[in-house]
Amino acid sequence: MVRYLSTWKRSQFSLLPNPDASRSLAYGENLDYILSKESCQKALNEITSWPEYKVSPLTSLPGLAKQLNLVDVSFKDESKRFNLGSFKALGGAYAVLKFLKTFIEQKDDITVDTDDLRKGLYKNITSTLTVTTATDGNHGRSVAWGAQIFGCKATIYVPASCSPSRIEAIKEHGAKVIQTSLDYDETVRHCVKEAEKNHYQIISDTSWEDYHEVPAQIMQGYSIIAEEALKEYFTRPFRQAIPPSHIFIQAGVGGLAAAIAGYFWAHLGERRPKIVIVEPENAACLYATAAEGTLTKARGDKETGNVHTIMAGLDCGETSPIAWQILSRSADFFMTIPDAITGPTMKLIAASPFNDPVLEAGESSVAGLAALIMTATHEDTREILGLSPDSRILLINSEGIMDQSLFQKMVMENETN
Ligand SMILES: Cc1ncc(COP(=O)(O)O)c(C=O)c1O
Incomplete structure (x- = not known):
């Protein structure tokens, strides 16, 4: 591993294996009111009929994969979805x-x-x-x-x-x-x-007691990301019809993560990828919920208790209950990362030190990638997560550069070595 990645290797993170995850449990009818194959298909039929619709690219980063001793790292690039800058356009x-x-x-x-x-x-x-x-x-x-x-x-x-x-x-x-x-x-x-x-x-896009129909529809819209990605995994020759082995996915209230995890769970059952949910350490409501086993607010900053992060889309202190219903059984790990790693990761994507394609990625987008690099550069966490030279990682570039001045500041300020 080159010196360039030592910033991630040195960074602190927390990793919690989900005690309630169950790989053998089948996706149950009790979850169909949130995501069912039929409701996802309906969303797909509707949204793909819109004149603005295009499949978003699935972009491989072979240079980075090699550095991390993984067979493939692919980014589902939502930054251009409907020209609205993020995956949220689907929901x-x-x-x-x-x-x-x-x-x-x-x-x-x-x-x-x-x-x-x-x-x-x-x-x-x-x-x-x-x-x-x-x-x-x-x-x-x-x-x-x-x-x-x-x-x-x-x-x-x-x-x-x-x-x-x-x-x-x-x-x-x-x-x-x-x-x-x-x-x-x-x-x-x-x-x-x-x-x-x-x-x-x-x-x-978040749910609460007696309010779940609309957030569920929004998640059904997001499930198109998983549908498109899976189709591509099954048709690209080098992947030999093998789904990704791991998905590192950033979460705010959990709707995106649950849509992706739920889709893979419903369609692939036990063969689904390992799901790692990634949150900023000061806005980690899903992590707190997993740790307590019941819906729990994010603890926020250690000193002030304030919930705040530079990753604007992930700046949420309370989990969406319907997202939790899916993630409580299908997420394999919950992880928190510090805000300080955001800038270097945005810079890594923008500067492409390993000659990979350059993506436009905003603050919230890079959380999954940051978490992957942090865990893949440590032998013990590689083992815990089952990361190996055969692993095929799926990440989601969930937004483009939505705030140019912040992007410039973060990329200019962050020197990696
Ligand atoms: C760019 C981006 N990524 C990820 C998320 C997280 O999505 P969710 O709140 O559904 O977990 C958001 C939410 O706004 C976002 O804007």
Whole structure:
């Protein structure tokens, strides 16, 4: 291993094997209300029919794989999804469409075609409706885009920490953006209160008691990432129809991770990859939940208790309960990483020291990669995770560079040696 990777080898992390993981347990009907093969297929049929749809690239990084003594490291690159900069484009817009269709169909007892909605055939109804959500940026942009193309209004609540460029990206789609003085979790509660007061429809990517249908639809939209990836693993000749052995996947409230883990669990059963859930150490709600065995808030910063991380999309202190229902049995490991490793990892992707393809990757995107390098450069964690020269790793580049000034700062400031 070259000197270049010593930054990751030196960094501190926590790794928790999931005591409740069960490889032999079959994906149960009790989880079908969140993700079923049928609901994922429906999302796939709908979303792949949109004119903007394209399969996102699966990009191999052979230079890095060689350095880490692994057979393959591949990045599913969501940075260009629908030109919205992140995988979130698959979820929020789909749920907005589902809401509008159901609303009109129930009202007028008709079947609504997506193209007719886009053409504005139901504008007299849709223009009176407002969708809303709380967001760290990417999900709100997807909801705003859905509202724009399907013809309703959107009011989006963002936390105090949301950057001006993320706010602008939401406004570009015609949405009203309200910045609170709160953190993400309190902004979610604020949004719920405002929605009740103003009769807005909540399109949230996190769930809570009695609110799971919309976040489940959003996860069904995300499952397209797994579907596309698996198809490619099974058709690329060098992979010889073998699925990835490990997926390192970053989590905020857990919706993305659960969609991917649930899809692989439902489709591959015991043959599914090992799933490693990665969170920032100061916003690790899934890690805390796994450690306690019950839904538990993130502990936050050791001194202040504040939940905050530079990885904006992962800046969440509370797990989505429906995501936990899937991950509690299907995730193999929970891991936390420090914010300080974000800059060097963004730089690694941007500078490509091992002559791999260059990807555009934002702060939240690189968490899975950082975790892979940290664990693969230690003999003991390689063994615990079962990483070997035969391992084929799948990572998700979950967002592009959403905040250019932060990207420049982090890449310029971080010297790796
Ligand atoms: C870029 C990015 N990656 C990962 C995540 C995590 O997704 P989830 O909150 O569903 O766990 C988010 C959430 O906003 C995100 O924006």
